Amino acid sequence: GKFSEEKGIIRFAYFLKFFREQNPQISFQVTLIGWFENEMVQQEFYKITEGVDVIYSNNLPFERYCHSLSDISIFFDLRDVDAENNLCLPIKIFTYTAIGRPMIYSPIQAIEQAHPNQDFIKLCKNEDFSLISKTVLEWTSSKDDFVELCRQSRNFAEKHQWLAIKEEFIRFVTTHE
Numbered sequence: 434g435k436f437s438e439e440k441g442i443i444r445f446a447y448f449l450k451f452f453r454e455q456n457p458q459i460s461f462q463v464t465l466i467g468w469f470e471n472e473m474v475q476q477e478f479y480k481i482t483e484g485v486d487v488i489y490s491n492n493l494p495f496e497r498y499c500h501s502l503s504d505i506s507i508f509f510d511l512r513d514v515d516a517e518n519n520l521c522l523p524i525k526i527f528t529y530t531a532i533g534r535p536m537i538y539s540p541i542q543a544i545e546q547a548h549p550n551q552d553f554i555k556l557c558k559n560e561d562f563s564l565i566s567k568t569v570l571e572w573t574s575s576k577d578d579f580v581e582l583c584r585q586s587r588n589f590a591e592k593h594q595w596l597a598i599k600e601e602f603i604r605f606v607t608t609h610e
Contacts, residue, residue, distance in 0.1 A: 441511035533587030
């Protein structure tokens with residue numbers, strides 16, 4: 434999607450810089466799929482992440498986009514927590530769980546209310562780079578633990594797929610005003 438300040442791209446850049454500085458011994462690669470809101474945001478991101486291995490991919494057709502996600506280990510969304518974002522459950526959660534991967538999100542109230550206590554979704558204050566970094570290190574320190582997080586994520590996706598929730602959703606829509 435669109436990389437903008439509101440959606441957290443600059444905050445993510447500062448996290449990447451922090452993580453690289455705190456863990457110089459760790460080799461990692463970041464993949465961004467989408468486009469920058471404007472040239473100023475793009476240049477700021479490039480400047481902050483200098484020295485970080487970032488792969489950029491323009492917007493992809495949905496099917497190719499979904500297939501490309503399988504190469505990613507952890508998803509991040511450090512968007513602003515404002516009135517609109519706080520009340521909207523991000524649809525990307527369901528895309529990421531369909532891939533079977535853990536994710537780090539800003540502490541969005543809609544996620545906390547709809548899906549509390551999911552080990553594969555870590556809600557972090559979006560500028561608490563120490564906690565975010567600690568979470569990444571914990572998740573990647575044990576292959577078995579990481580595989581378990583991925584399994585939980587995929588199970589969540591299977592439980593929330595359309596055929597599993599269709600009747601409940603239709604009942605909700607038709608019985609509530």
